[in-house]
């Protein structure tokens with residue numbers, strides 16, 4: 472079979488299956504073994520196993536490269552960042568997933584790296600920051616403000632400057648965007664979110680366009696031991712099978728909720744990729760295949776935002792995103808978010824696959 476010839480919806484379902492022989496299982500079983508009989512090319516569980524390989528086959532086919540999974544999204548990012556030589560310069564967004572900022576700040580404190588913080592929406596300024604840098608870290612769309620940088624232009628600029636480009640595409644998923652097709656070197660996902668989709672595991676993935684880069688990533692994972700568990704691998708692949716239908720429903724729900732929130736008197740500003748007046752609407756139309764399941768919105772006050780999160784009943788007040796269940800939290804409440812300019816009253820809603828009218832009833836009552 473040639474999964475790359477199929478549309479993503481079919482790759483999701485068909486990739487990473489055992490060979491079609493009589494009595495072979497339909498699904499790759501969970502391999503619970505730390506060691507393997509000698510003589511092969513994978514003697515020990517820290518190098519992965521067939522369950523993890525099945526998942527990586529599917530993720531690589533979706534992203535259009537070679538995928539390596541990690542024990543969390545942060546472990547995946549760390550594999551890239553801690554693999555940089557001392558003295559390397561990293562160009563990073565002024566506003567993005569705040570743990571990545573903390574991870575990079577820590578590297579500065581340790582005297583290992585220096586940072587150039589740029590507005591990634593400003594292509595010129597970002598390009599100017601690439602001189603002598605080693606790594607360009609991008610996020611598309613950004614979490615939680617849902618901004619969309621000019622990916623093809625930035626990937627080309629990074630290439631010209633000999634800088635490795637990485638895109639955290641956790642919020643977009645491989646169904647929303649395939650950054651490697653736009654000239655990016657490595658795509659990163661927190662598989663904890665939409666990929667696994669059921670809030671039942673923590674995992675990360677790095678997919679590299681270049682096979683040698685993928686091998687270096689793989690070696691680093693083996694060395695540092697950030698391999699995911701086999702059960703998590705099984706669950707993530709099982710979750711991945713339904714990504715297209717989960718995302719389709721979540722996107723449809725999010726579109727309805729974003730519009731109604733926008734019209735609600737208690738809501739000040741709605742940040743949503745599907746807004747016709749989104750500041751990067753043209754770019755979104757060009758780069759993204761859907762508008763995603765996230766809606767961020769600002770309320771009048773912190774008290775009102777906290778009251779909303781406490782009052783929801785169908786929606787859960789919890790961090791994270793991308794699960795079948797809708798989650799809400801005041802993202803602006805985290806110190807790391809405040810430091811990068813996220814409004815204190817900003818609430819992020821990860822829209823699940825419940826009935827949209829039940830979600831709206833819950834939201835409208837909790838806002839009232």
Ligand SMILES: *Cc1c(COP(=O)(O)O)cnc(C)c1O
Nearest residue numbers: 543544545568614641661663674
């Ligand atoms: C959650 C998240 C991460 C970190 O992934 P973990 O699996 O929680 O370690 C990275 N980037 C984005 C955009 C995320 O939402």
